[in-house]
Amino acid sequence: MATRRKTTTTRGTEILNDRWKLYLVMAIISVVIVAGFFLSGKQHFSSWDFSIRNNKLRKQIDDLETEKRRLILARETANSPNELKRAVSRLMPTASAPTAVPASAVKPIEKTADKNVELAVSKKDDGKTASYSIVKTAMVMPTKSVAKSEKPARTIAKNLAE
């Protein structure tokens, strides 16, 4: 009898232990599943966020590239003989137009512009600054105030005289 009672008690304890084990396993599995869902959700939204940032950066590169081309074009147009003639006639209406391109106009293109663009992009590669702006830096024609001071005109006149 004693043995049977002992066995019954042991079995009850085992059942209880098994149930706790089951609960524990279920809890662990639930935690794992929930954690998995949570992490995958986080990954999903993170990748979504990175995609958006990536796209913004790509657009930024495109815009910078466009701006770089525009600036190169503006510089070349400003250096072109026709534009120089117009500038001279605007600044010194009485002076005759130059007959040759200034030597500086035929210097090979320096690569500094490229470096600046690369830097501008790399600085924003960390993804923290999602928004950006391009500063339009095209050459601006001398304003009236500059013309009034006659500094550029004097400089050009001096160069021509030399």
Add this chain to the structure above:
Amino acid sequence: MATRRSRKRKTPGSQVIMTRFLLIVGFFAIWFLGVTVRLVHLQVNQSDWLREKAVDQRQDTKRSKLLRGTIYDRDGRPLAMSIKVKTLYADPTEIADVALAAKSIAKITKVDANQLTKQLTEAKAKNRRFVPVIKKVDEETVARLNKSLAVDGVKKADSPQFTGLHWSEDQARSYPYGPMAAQVIGASNNDDAGIAGIEQSQDDILHGAVINRRVERDRLGRVYEEVTEDREKPGDITLTIGASYQHKVEQALEQGVKNSNAKSGMAIAINPKNGEILAMANYPSFDPNAIKDAVAGNITNHAIQSVYSPGSVMKLITYGAAREKHLFSLNDTIDAGNGTITVADHPFKDSHHVGNVSYPEAFAHSSNVCAIKTALRVGKDDFYSTLTQMGFGSKTGVELPAETVGIVRAPEKWYGDSLASMSIGYEIGVTALQMVTAYATIANDGVKVHPRIIKETKKSDEAPVRPEAPAATRVFSVEAARDLRLMLKQVVLTGTGKRAQLNGYTSGGKTGTAWKFNSATKAVDSSKYISSFIGMAPAENPEVVIAVVIDEPKAGGRDGGGSAAPVFRAIAEQLLPELGVAQNGPAVKELPVTEDIPEIVEPDAKDKKSVAKTGDEKSKAEVDTKKRDAKPTNTKPAAVEPKKTSKPQPRLRPAGNTNAGLGQDFERKEYNRRT
């Protein structure tokens, strides 16, 4: 009893619970069934519509072109470049009230409201989804218009916030140097297709492919995925011409054409060592940025597309063929006799008697008789062989479109006097590029020069590719080429090309003056010339060969020495220092010419007929030789309008469209008709 009572109480409670349970189950069953039915309906019957709507909401597919490749000069300066711009277009299918929308759009964009309304209405009727409103505007204008077009309450994923309006990506071609080298660079149209010059000939490399970009947006309109179709990017082209050289050549040419009051002009500068064309200029020119305003004739690159009779510059080839056959040496003499020679009943005359002179002197004074005598010794076949070897009658192979081959007839089609005529530059049609290439070959010690204008092509992320140089072919021996250069030098020192003497450099060259062909009279017109000068510097080891051709000079010295040689001088004196060529000649501040030897003299009244017949380089335009001898050479003689020559017309057959000038079609049938 108690049990019975409790049973009585329990029974209805269970039933109520059961009933409630069944009600809830039933409700959920019906709800689930409803949802299922709805889902089935959505998935089966409305799936296509829903999918389309979802994709439309989420995805944008945009077609755009890759930016057209850039054309650079030899120093890396962009001569033609494309930039991104945008075009504002309307999708009328999205607009409910077209008239009202058109009115609003027109007010902001400052376009014609009635026209826009008409366009949108027609497009909506035809279900067209693209009606351009404003084409090719830059980013600043785009930003300004987006601000102006924003309507409260309209929420769109893209700008502007105006229902039915969208931006499409586009590109605009710019030529920062305007008219500079316009005929060489050419132009492209709105469809990004080259229509002239390098833009046309290299369109396969420059043309940007059309790409599709699929963009996916989230509910806030943010782009989270962009898939771009992978297509090969267009390549860039670097030319051999330099902007600085080109500008200097164009300036000098323009000045020369204006000084001569000429119709037009062209000039080419070429490096004889490698055939690189440093500059190729035509005047008048056009601005490719405003191609619609350009005069059609000015778009033509006459340097390669127009044929003319070269006149006396061809004598170099005649003497070259003879020297190559060892028919003379520089110390030999040749007798011009009384200055007249008759070949096949056709008398040819010199403009002035030279007598018994050395070959260099005969060449320097541009004696027709001596050149013809020399050509007759060379013979038809050898002369023709030399012409073809020098590249006359075939394309030079320069990478420009619509190059003409010129006109060189086979010996079997020659007349009795053809050899004589061709030896002095008639009955042959050449382009300025062929002529300068022939002179460059002599400058290159007799090895044929293949002119090229493309230095290299470069595709993105690839190494630049240089065009393959053709195999070197020797046309003249080194000794013959050296002697010919000495003869050219003599022309500049003592002959007809004195105005081509350079300050600080030695130079050599040959003048040429040819009558133009008149298609109306089917004969050459002695009142219109094509004057040219082709020279090289330094004379001993030429670094540059320059051809200058002036079409119909009307003022000043109208022959090659008077109109074209000063242009050569102006060009060479600017180019040589820039090319880094060390000075090797005396300083010549002023033109040191004390005796001018014109190629063209005013004929005596009794001699008019014979002049008209002999043809070469004679005109009534020049003042009397004696008078000119007394004048300083740098003073331009007053323009003398030539008198109309009475019949008979000059008997010399023309080579091509020499009359009507450069650019007109040559009437080949003229060759088959003996005058």
